[in-house]
Amino acid sequence: MTDAPTVLVCWTTVSQQEQARTIAQALLERRVAACVQIDGPIESHYCWDGRVCCETEYRLVIKTSAGQQTRLKDVLRELHPYEVPQIVTVRSVDVDRDYARWVDEQTG
Template sequence: MADSDNRIVIVQTTVDDESKAYELARGAVEARLSAGAHVDARMTAFYWWEGAVQHEREYRVSFKTAEDRVEQLREWVHAQHPYEVPQWIVLPVTGTTEAYLAWAQTETRGGA
C-alpha cells in the first residue's frame, strides 16, 4: 500500500436528521464515491457556533472510500449537506486485508 491509489480511508460527517443521514450514506454508495457507509446511532454533539456552546442530536455518517476518491466525495457530500459548515474528517485506515482493500477499490471504481 505504497501510494494513494492503493489506500482506503474513512471519511466522517454528521447531520441532525436521520433521513438525511440515510440519504447521504446511500447516495454516496450509489454514486460509487464510497464502497460502503455506516450511519451511527443518534448521539449528542457539543460544539462552538456563533460565539456560544451549542448542542444538537446528530447522526454520524462514516464513508469507506479509496483515498483518491476523497475530493469527489467531499464535493458531492457538501453539495447535498444541509449544514453551512459540515463536519469533514478523513481518517487513515491501516492494517486492512488485501481482500477488503480490493473490494473497496473495485466498488469505488464502478464495480469493474
C-alpha cells in the same frame, strides 16, 4: 500492506436520520463510497456563533478509496444540509487486503 489499495475513512454528521440515509444512498449510487455506516443518535457538543451548543446528530462513517477523496468531499458539500459540514478523512494504516480491494472495486 504494500499490495493493498489505500482505504480512507471519512466522518460527517447530520441532524436527522433521514438526511443520513439520503446522503449514504447518494454516495453509494455515485460510487464515491463502498460502505456507509450510520451511528446514532449521538450527542454533539460544539461552539457555534459564540455559544456552546448541544444537539442530537447522526454520524456517517464512510469508507472509500484514496482516488475518490476529492470527489467524496465535493459530493458531501453538495448534499450536506449544514453551512459548515464536518468532513474529516483519515488514511487507514492497516486494512485487510481483501476488504481494501473490495473498497477499491466499488469506488473504481
